[in-house]
Structures are given as structure tokens and as C-alpha cells.
Amino acid sequence: MTRRLRWLAPALVAAVVGCGGGDTARTTEAPPANAADFLYDGNEIPEHAPARFGFGSEASEARVALWDIDVRPDGVGLPPGQGSVSEGRDVYNIHCVACHGPTGTEGPNDRLVDSEQWDDVPTTRTVGNYWPYATTLYSYIRKAMPQLTPGILTEDQVYAVIAYILYMNEIVPEDAVMNAETLPAVVMPARDKFVMDDRTGGTGVVR
Amino acid sequence: MSGSDRPKLSRRAWITTTSGAVAAGLVHTQADALRLVAEELPQQVADPTRVPGRFVSEIGSRAPAEQPRRLLRAQALSSSSRTPLADLMGVITPSDLHFERHHGGIPNIAFENHELLVHGMVDRPTVFRMSDLMRYPQVSRIRFLECSGNGGGVYSRTRMPTDVTVQQMDGLLSTSEWTGVPVSTILREVGVRPGASWILAEGGDSAVLARSVPLDKVMDDSILAYGQNGERLRPEQGYPLRLFNPGYEGNTSVKWLRRIEVTDQPTHTREETSKYTDPLGDGTVRQFSLTMDAKSVITFPSFPYALPEQGWWELRGLAWSGRGRITRVEVSTNGGRSWVDADLQGPILPKSTVRFRHLFDWRGEDTIIMSRATDETGYVQPTVQQLWEARGERTSYHQNHQRAWKIARTGEVTFGLGELV
Incomplete structure (x- = not known):
């Protein structure tokens, strides 16, 4: 002042x-x-x-746990539970197929599946060839999907549908089971393509 | 005014209306009669000096003939609307015309029920109610907010439309006076632990949208905003609380903010991996491209306006930079072959739009008008060719290159970038 x-x-x-x-x-x-x-x-x-x-008032551990729903790439934040590819197929065909299509490629909303990798420029930006971390699928699907009934899936169902989406993208085998240990261990094909912003402003610089 | 011009009809209407009302026993005082005239006579009268005007009202509204509108684009719940930049003056965007971008619709949240949880690498995890947040020392700042998707996808080397309005192209830009409490004040209150370097900000909408933001940034100048242009936030702007990160891409200014987690790493949410990232054409994808680089756009004249005649016209537009103040705006009236400095309207505030103007004598020739902004770092708004060279041609965010309009001999104005590439 x-x-x-x-x-x-x-x-x-x-x-x-x-x-x-x-x-x-x-x-x-x-x-x-x-x-x-x-x-x-x-x-x-x-x-x-x-x-x-x-x-303000002190936030109890229970209160924090209630809202602390994000998941980090190292798996911190993943809940107990698990789900298989075959279980995920059922979840997908009930809750996801209307927006993402029978094989995850048809839309009308975001295309989820493309196992074709790319060198210079991606032609699609799907889970299979663009998403750098499999853990992002958990936090996003758990809180925001299905779009019209977000939060409706159980913890096991989220693991299962992720297993199925990864399977459709040829990233995990058909007998894969996703849980708090296996999901962070999935290496996504595009992970090493992501680099931090290097723009700085300044004279003569276009990045 | 001659006697024959007197508004006889209005007079007659007055007499008819009031006498009818008197006959019906409705008018008792002169005030009643005046109110009757003000409310029941047509608003368009031949001579407003001959008819009493309307009375005061509890809430104002625009002149009926003024109908600026946002341009809507809705795909299920993921939707956006764009500010009619060509209709605006100065730098402040009227709150009801501020652009929108929602990922799960606009939630209904009661001010008195809303809570913000701050936790993670802090000494005192705390829940703040709105009444708590409003007790902290308050700041107000005029700052722009721009979606990093602004200008993306309007055209490419193979698709160069000319019938593009400035609202369609760059309407995901608005400027407001934002009021709230600095994030630094709240983090001081909860005590940030050593080693912390990022925060995760999360909204309470049905998308539960979340973004990671560097701790240095939010400690520098971010605010928890509850006010906009003198009133509380509009629902579509995050009522009752949003994070506001000056100069950053709009998506990071999380609306309906309900949670801040202090962390030692970015969380890599969907909105900072699958979306809001930039494939550079060399096999890499740029991530956390948060700052909005310097940019400018001419808002007048622009498509679909047509200059009705030759002569003196004032080119007008907006310039802004997420890295600080605009120091210079140049305009060209020959497709970029030569440039002159435009006049800047002060005060020139950091991370705010600035209005620029240039008086121009149009001689009725085919003319390409352009603008380019320079900010206090010395960065000059690039050409589209420079951006393509630096980033390839497949990025869809951060399209801050120089725009162009073409004025044809007929006076018709069209989007003119296609003339230059």
C-alpha cells in the first residue's frame, strides 16, 4: 500500500x-x-x-480424499480394483459406442483408435498414436465420461474399458488386466514425442 | 422546425390514450399520465423533444436497434461462442458478449454453497467458502483472455476462404476487468511446502476440467477471480469462482474452480496431452505451450463491411501479448511491402488488449491492409510463412500470425491472407 x-x-x-x-x-x-x-x-x-x-476451515483427510480424483503418470491417485479387456468390451458397447462408434473409429465424437504410428506429423490424434500417458485415461474417464452421465462407471468398469481401448489400439494383449500396478506400466507409443514448450518471446524469435 | 412538422400524431395519441385512461378511471395524477405516455406510446417518435421519455429502470438494456450477438458453435456439450469484435469499441468486452468455451456445459452453482479445496504439498489443507475468499485483500486488473484455439482451422495452405469475419476468426478473445484474490495470498495462507513446482486446478462442471499450471506463474500474477467488469462472474465465466492466469491460454483459467492441488510435477490431464498440444511437424509435440504470443487484428474495416466511398477512413484494431505490454503496432496498406506505426490508445496495460488506430486515405484501389504487433520482449508478430517454417502446417493452436484484409475497388472487404501465400 x-x-x-x-x-x-x-x-x-x-x-x-x-x-x-x-x-x-x-x-x-x-x-x-x-x-x-x-x-x-x-x-x-x-x-x-x-x-x-x-x-477458511481445515480440510480433513476424508474431505481431501473425496475430491482428490486426479491420477499422475506414476499411478498416484489410482484406486483399487481391476478390469479385463473382455469386461471392458461390454462396458464400451453399453456406455461408449453411441459417441465413439463400434470400433472406436467412427465417431461422431473423438476417434479413440488408430494403431498406425507416425513419424513427422500425426494424421489422427487418438489414444493409440497420440496420448502420451495411459493414466490420463483413468482420471478423464472416471470424472467426465460418459458425457451425458459422467461419473456413472464403477472403478472396476473404468479399468476394464481402458483395457479394451488399449487393446483396440494394439497396445495391450487380449488377456490384459488393468489395475493400479499395470496401468502406469503401460508405455504409450507417443510418449517420447512430447516436449516442453520452448517459446520465449524476444527479438527475432519465432518458435 | 416549421409548424407543419409538429408531431400531431403523437399529440393525438397522448390525448387519446390519457383521455381513454381517465374515462376508465385509471389516471389520478399527472405522474400516472406521464407513466402511461412513457410506457405505452411507441418508442420511435417523430420528435423526441415533443414526448416525455421513459422513466428510470432497475436494470438497463441496450438501445433496441443495437443487437450485438455472440456466434455460437455447439457440438453436444462441448461448445463455444465468439465475441463480436467488429461491434466493439475500446478494449473492454461487455460481460454478456465475452466469448465462451465449455467442455461440459454451464453448471448451476449456488454462491453460498461453493467451496474451494486447497491441498497437496501444503502445510494446512483448507476449504474456503466464497465468503472466506472475499475477505482477503482484493485486486482488480484489466487483462485479456484468449482461447489458444483462436484463429486455428480457419484456413490452411490448401483452404483459404475469403468470406471470414473477424468474429469467426478471432472471436475467442475478450478483455475484462477481473476482480479477486491473488493466488499467492491463498497459497501464503496454506503454506506451500519446499519442492512444490506446479498446481493442478480443477473445475466443478460436468467435465471436471483440470489443468496443470507452473507454481511460479500462479505466484506471479494469477488470481482467484469472482468479479468481472464490476459485478460477480457470469455463470458462463465460471460463477462463482474461476482461476485467472493473465496471458495464458484460456483453457488454463479453470472455471467453476473447486480444487487446487499443489504438486511437484504436472499431472498430464487430458486437456494438456490429447488437446491443447502442438505437433510441430518434426516428430515432436509441443506440450504446455501456455503463454499467448503477441498478436493483433484489424477489426475495421473487415468482412463483410464495404467502404461506401473513397477518402479518409480510420483503420481500427486490437493488439495484445501474453508476455507483457504491447510496445508497437504497425499497419501496412500495401500487403506488407511497407509499414507505418499505428496510434496506440493508452493506458497500455500488460497482458491487456490495446486499441490501435491508423488514419488512411483510401483512393479506391485494390488494397491489402495488415497489422503486426511488437511486445516488450521485442517479439514481433510473425507472418504465416514464418509460423509454418517454425512449426509446420499442422498445428491448430496459437495461430498468432499477421492477418490481412483485402479492400476491393468496389469497397468490399474480404479476408485477404490468401492473397499473400
Whole structure:
């Protein structure tokens, strides 16, 4: 707060001088390059603020567990349970086929299956040739699929339908079973193609 | 005004209406009569100085003839709408015209029931209600928000349509004054543990959309926004709470925010692997391309406008950069052969759109008009050829290259990039 007021003061002086003195404001020493920015920038909180405000309430472990539904590539976040390719075929044909087609290629929504790999440029962006981590399937399907009844699948059903989708993409064999150990161990074909953003801005740089 | 121009019909309407009402016993005071006139007479009158105007109202509305509209695109629940940039002035987007992009529809969330869970690598996992968040020191900032899919897919080397509006092409861009509490304030409150380097932000919509964002970024200038342009967020903008990451691709500014997990690695959600990634044409896929590079677009004149006559016209447009302030906008009226500096309308705020203008004497010739922005890092908005060379031709996000419009001799304006490649 005090820092902001210090910076603002010259700008206010300049404004006052400008009102009374016609062009004199232009010859007065300029305010900070963009005085208005000091009204908008900076995350600092007032100097006399307490170290902690103490608003909000403690989140119990049970509360965190209830909402902590993401899954990391190393498998952290995967629940117990398991599902096989054959079980997944049934789940798929009930819950997924209407939007993704009988073989995961027909649509009308996202194409899921393409085991054809690519060198320079992907022609499709499917689970089989684009998704870098199999664990992403778990967190996404569990929370967001099927689109009109999200969250309806059991933990076992999610494992099963993932096994079936991976099987259709020729990534796992027909007798595969997915669970918290086997799913993170699946190596997706496109994993090593993904690189971090290297754009930086700056003169003469187009990336 | 001559006597014959006097609005006799209006006078007659006044008399007829009021006398009829008096006969029916409805009018008791002059105020009643005035209200009757104001509400029942047609709004279009020959001479508004001869008829009392409408009274105050609890909520305002646009002039009836002004009908700016978002352009809708809906595929099941995954839908978007685009801001009518050509209809707007200045830099602020009216909240009801702010672009939309939803992955699972717009949820109905009650302000008093909404909660934000902050957990993970923190000392004190905490649940915040909206009333808690609103007690923290507040900030307001004017910042743009742009979907990284903006401008993608409108054309390619083999498909160069000319009948494209600026709304169709770049309408996934809006600017608002966002109000909320800095993320840094909330993370200070819960105590971030050593080794933390990312957060996961998750929404409470039916897509439960989640994005990983670098911890440095959110500590720098991200806010938990509950206000937009002086009022609470609109439902389609994340009511009652959204993450707002200035200068980042819009998808990371997670709406209906219900959870932040502090982590030591990105989570690699569907929205940062299967989507919002850029195949570069060399066998690699760029991931976490979060910052929006500098960009500009001429909004006037643009398709489908037609200049009605030769002479002085003002080219107008918007420029913005996710890396800071715009320092320069140049315009060309000869297809990029030469450039002149446009005038920038201050204040030039970082990570905000800036309005630029250039007065131009159109002599009735075939003319290609273009703009290019430079930001404070020295980065210059590239040509489409430069982007193709750097990224190949198959990326669909972050299409920030120079746009072009063609003014034909007839005055008709069309999308003109095809003239240059």
C-alpha cells in the first residue's frame, strides 16, 4: 500500500499541475513510465497484514480424499480394483459406442483408435498414436465420461474399458488386466514425442 | 422546425390514450399520465423533444436497434461462442458478449454453497467458502483472455476462404476487468511446502476440467477471480469462482474452480496431452505451450463491411501479448511491402488488449491492409510463412500470425491472407 502511494504521488502532482497550467504538465518530470500500472500490478498485500488470516476451515483427510480424483503418470491417485479387456468390451458397447462408434473409429465424437504410428506429423490424434500417458485415461474417464452421465462407471468398469481401448489400439494383449500396478506400466507409443514448450518471446524469435 | 412538422400524431395519441385512461378511471395524477405516455406510446417518435421519455429502470438494456450477438458453435456439450469484435469499441468486452468455451456445459452453482479445496504439498489443507475468499485483500486488473484455439482451422495452405469475419476468426478473445484474490495470498495462507513446482486446478462442471499450471506463474500474477467488469462472474465465466492466469491460454483459467492441488510435477490431464498440444511437424509435440504470443487484428474495416466511398477512413484494431505490454503496432496498406506505426490508445496495460488506430486515405484501389504487433520482449508478430517454417502446417493452436484484409475497388472487404501465400 505505502509503496503504491509513493509511486502514485508524482502522477497526482503532474495531474494537478496539468489542470492549472495548460501545457506545463508535458514539461514536468514524467511520472513513472505507466503510473496506471501501479494500480493494477503487484501481488503484495498490505504491510500490516497478519502472517495468516485464518479464514477458511481445515480440510480433513476424508474431505481431501473425496475430491482428490486426479491420477499422475506414476499411478498416484489410482484406486483399487481391476478390469479385463473382455469386461471392458461390454462396458464400451453399453456406455461408449453411441459417441465413439463400434470400433472406436467412427465417431461422431473423438476417434479413440488408430494403431498406425507416425513419424513427422500425426494424421489422427487418438489414444493409440497420440496420448502420451495411459493414466490420463483413468482420471478423464472416471470424472467426465460418459458425457451425458459422467461419473456413472464403477472403478472396476473404468479399468476394464481402458483395457479394451488399449487393446483396440494394439497396445495391450487380449488377456490384459488393468489395475493400479499395470496401468502406469503401460508405455504409450507417443510418449517420447512430447516436449516442453520452448517459446520465449524476444527479438527475432519465432518458435 | 416549421409548424407543419409538429408531431400531431403523437399529440393525438397522448390525448387519446390519457383521455381513454381517465374515462376508465385509471389516471389520478399527472405522474400516472406521464407513466402511461412513457410506457405505452411507441418508442420511435417523430420528435423526441415533443414526448416525455421513459422513466428510470432497475436494470438497463441496450438501445433496441443495437443487437450485438455472440456466434455460437455447439457440438453436444462441448461448445463455444465468439465475441463480436467488429461491434466493439475500446478494449473492454461487455460481460454478456465475452466469448465462451465449455467442455461440459454451464453448471448451476449456488454462491453460498461453493467451496474451494486447497491441498497437496501444503502445510494446512483448507476449504474456503466464497465468503472466506472475499475477505482477503482484493485486486482488480484489466487483462485479456484468449482461447489458444483462436484463429486455428480457419484456413490452411490448401483452404483459404475469403468470406471470414473477424468474429469467426478471432472471436475467442475478450478483455475484462477481473476482480479477486491473488493466488499467492491463498497459497501464503496454506503454506506451500519446499519442492512444490506446479498446481493442478480443477473445475466443478460436468467435465471436471483440470489443468496443470507452473507454481511460479500462479505466484506471479494469477488470481482467484469472482468479479468481472464490476459485478460477480457470469455463470458462463465460471460463477462463482474461476482461476485467472493473465496471458495464458484460456483453457488454463479453470472455471467453476473447486480444487487446487499443489504438486511437484504436472499431472498430464487430458486437456494438456490429447488437446491443447502442438505437433510441430518434426516428430515432436509441443506440450504446455501456455503463454499467448503477441498478436493483433484489424477489426475495421473487415468482412463483410464495404467502404461506401473513397477518402479518409480510420483503420481500427486490437493488439495484445501474453508476455507483457504491447510496445508497437504497425499497419501496412500495401500487403506488407511497407509499414507505418499505428496510434496506440493508452493506458497500455500488460497482458491487456490495446486499441490501435491508423488514419488512411483510401483512393479506391485494390488494397491489402495488415497489422503486426511488437511486445516488450521485442517479439514481433510473425507472418504465416514464418509460423509454418517454425512449426509446420499442422498445428491448430496459437495461430498468432499477421492477418490481412483485402479492400476491393468496389469497397468490399474480404479476408485477404490468401492473397499473400
